[in-house]
Amino acid sequence: MSRNPRIEPIADSPNTMTHPNGSDSSRLRADNVRLAYDDRTIIDSLSLSIPDGKVTVIVGPNACGKSTLLRALARLLRPTAGHVILDGEQIHRLPTKEVARRLGLLPQTPIAPEGILVVDLVARGRTPHQKLFQQWSESDERAVHAALDATSSMDLADRPVDELSGGQRQRVWIAMTLAQETDLLLLDEPTTFLDIAHQIDVLDLCEELNREQQRTVVLVLHDLNLACRYADHIVAMRDGVIVAAGPPAEVITVANVRDVFGLDCVVIDDPVSHTPLVVPIGSRHSAPHLVPLPPTPARGTHTADV
């Protein structure tokens, strides 16, 4: 039941989207947006295209405007200048319900009402498809079913959300967003507060949603190494500006990490995924005595085989 009949594959040509802001055919993009809360400008004149059918990860230090950008992309924040374009139309010209049928967002800290059951929470994801006298149709039921199935949380369906572990809860929130049946999924720090096993769990789920159901996924993540593993496209931000965007291997470099995070590091090859692996240096270990790039195992003497 995990196949989703409504979602048709969008990424017909896999290698057109490699260039960072290359194509304007993206379903979702930002055009010279300025984003501000009250009169505090967070982002000034930023442009960005979200490649269709890919996993895009936005990284950057705290308070660099990642979440603000995500909120603007989902129509929650109106740009004071520029536009966010969804399917060729200015997103603020579209009715909010219409946007919610095309684009799902999971905010950083959603609130579960006290005592709500998992299945009822996931069912709330159907809101944009419902009307006053169309409160629970067959397709609602099917979508909730598929969402619980895709997140392997069917067996949690009858439990109160308060009783779940952090990882389970995150899966349930993602299920709610999936029940919206949108091709575009925006998740704001879905791995915060999770232990490493559950982080991987959630990110595997995101990858699955992308690979198997061809959904376009946008994530805000803090862990650079996980970002490199799961992203097709990385956007690195600092102070409201995109410093670099592209495939992980091009974006996550020693120079960019220093530039974005002010952190000295060594970038080596992730032995499992062969994506960049950032090893911070810190003040105690000032001298990196291994050859950083290219990622050949320079310290072969240290290997553990006997």
Next chain:
Amino acid sequence: MTLVADPPVVERNAASTVDAPRLSIRGRFIRTSFFSVRVDPRAFGVCAVLAGLIAVFGCWAISVGDFPIPIGEVVGTLLGNPTEDSEFIIGTLRLPRVLVGIGVGAAFGMSGAIFQALVRNPLGSPDLIGFNSGAALGAVVMIVYVGGTSTQIALGAIGGGFVAAIVVFLLAWKRGVKAYRLVLVGIGCGFAIDAAIDYLITRARITDVQRAAVWMTGSLNGRSWDQVRLVGLTLLILGPLAILMQRSLDRLELGDDCAAALGLGVSRSKLALVVIGVALAALGVAAAGPIVFVAFVAGPIARRLVHSPGACIVPAAFVGALVVVVADLAARRVIAPTELPVGIMTAIIGAPYLLWLLMRQARTGAL
């Protein structure tokens, strides 16, 4: 066998019941091809039981008093077979009083349920955060300066309620409204408004003072069909609107961003809910004075009875009505023949709950 027209639908129905376990979504569904409505049998049951209790206590309240009327006669009169004595006592004195109690309780209950859900804190009920005081001030101004027909009192109460709400929201505003700020600012404003009412009463003529004072304590004594019509109209107009907004309120409880991501117009829904909630509270105050703690206790009791994670606007209305009717009965009977104002009885129920809630929220850090 009239459904031959659409075989694929039937087939899909069959399939979905075979390979998928039924989802145990809360409630029952009435579903046709173009129409599907979700009803919660438990909420229905709770409301039915509460309605029964309201009827029982209502009849009891009508039957007792200086001229006791047997229950049988009360029921007979209500069903349209009055005797000579009962017609005047019930029709003119006691029935309007009970009906105003029910109506006002329902209005307060709904208003409380709406605000507690909006603020996401049971302390956010309109009688605690100054809205009822504002409505009372508006009404007292009308009584003291204008003369105070029931229409004027109603308008004054609505005006006062909205002004208080606007002032509280503006003072609590700091990049959005946080629950605890709203509660604290609201309680502060409530005190200031109460002081203003005291000032007005001290300055007013003695006849006005008496009228205002009776009304201020939240008393159902001497309510007439005027007030019944006022609350009746209020419930008839605002009740359905409140029920329509229930769905939005449920979504708002997930957080503003989440609600917006689900396609809800957040500011618009909130504004509509605040307007409905303030109007309900204000008109309740106009009819019966600022009866405290009804709005405050009705919502949480309703939630517990229905076992619902969301605000239960309709069950809260029934709980509010029952609380007021029972409290009024008790107020009339505990030291009979002297009558206490109903507000004192509701305070006896509400104040301990408030203390318990404050202690619990202080412990869990919610406030």
